[in-house]
Amino acid sequence: MRVFITGASGWIGSAVVPELIGAGHQVVGLARSDASAAALTEAGAEVRRGTLDDLDTLRSAAAESDGVIHLAFKHDIAFSGGFADAADADRHAIDTFGEALAGSDRPFLIAAGTLGLAPGQVVTEQDGQASDPVGGHPADGPAKRRANAHATVALADRGVRSSVVRLPPTVHGDGDQGFLATVVAIARERGVSGYIGDGTNRWPAVHRSDAAHLFRLALEKAPAGSTLHAVAEEGVPIRTVAEVIGRHLGLPVAPVSPDDAAGHFSWLADFLGLDSPASSAYTRELLAWQPTQPGLLDDLGKGHYFATPSA
Missing domain, CATH: 3.40.50.720 (NAD(P)-binding Rossmann-like Domain)
Incomplete structure (x- = not known):
């Protein structure tokens, strides 16, 4: 075509x-x-x-x-x-x-x-x-x-x-400048890898x-x-993501209260606290789509999200 x-x-x-x-x-x-x-x-x-x-x-x-x-x-x-x-x-x-x-x-x-x-x-x-x-x-x-x-x-x-x-x-990979990269940048700037509330809310990823x-x-x-x-991935807990970020940046991991979320995460606060898992069962069956690349936490583990920003 x-x-x-x-x-x-x-x-x-x-x-x-x-x-x-x-x-x-x-x-x-x-x-x-x-x-x-x-x-x-x-x-x-x-x-x-x-x-x-x-x-x-x-x-x-x-x-x-x-x-x-x-x-x-x-x-x-x-x-x-x-x-x-x-x-x-x-x-x-x-x-x-x-x-x-x-x-x-x-x-x-x-x-x-x-x-x-x-x-x-x-x-x-x-x-x-x-x-x-x-x-x-x-x-x-x-x-x-x-x-x-x-x-x-x-x-x-x-x-x-x-x-x-x-x-x-979270559409992740080397070179990502989206939500996940923003979360990493905020953690680096604030000196703490935070999550909202108890951090059990989930985000899907690919x-x-x-x-x-x-x-x-x-x-x-x-x-x-x-x-x-x-x-x-149907849903990765945001607290788990924060823990991986904290480990790679050598920062403490801590909750941020919903009342303080906007001050800590700025515009991202409206999204980061959402519990929004999603299924792709129908899509996989319809089109025989089978993801083969690393999952979100494994991709974070590769380290490319934590490279020191260029001056």
Whole structure:
């Protein structure tokens, strides 16, 4: 297939690109900068210059492709407080791809998340598929992004082989700059490896290479309207993660009260205290996906998360 990918040079995309090329697919990646374009060229992909706001570019690239994987999200806007605006831009891109692919039965995949869908319960692929967004006010960014996933699944009714691949909050591996790297940085800055409350809350996890493999399988054979979970580990207790971090950094490990969590963990506090395990039993059976990479604690044990930051 000729596959167009947004976010192709990002954390997930830069693993999906070689996964697809290695399986014989031709990849065209969206690049908004010279650095991203160079990285894609080095990886063996074609480059289409543009941004998520260039809807004509997205439309023509999709029309010229056998499938689309949409991984880009305006995280710079989201982290500066404009999550709702970032979700709106995401929706415009999804609608544009839907229009270009309607009636073609070509695959269209987007990335979503498992975190917070049903706190305290093991989330399955069938959870959160109601017609209305799960939780939150309709104007909230997270609620809008869940609505975007619903809109993607609904494209199956318009002749698009659409799939939503939900990712856990910890997509780990060497080079990760996401949630887990942030937890490590906070521990180093505060001089203590903390966890909220008793730390028994759980986060699911997956190695990014295993996640990339699932994106390829979904592209090739997921049924229209599928919701899939890229979850290798159902739930790793956050206290256990904090203990491994403390051991590697030589820091004490201590609880942080919920009242003090925002002061200690900043924006991460809203997420780090969630108990949000997730299952991938349906995904594994449907696509014969079997994770093979190291688990979260083993990956932490390799030490790359604890390399001294460059000056």
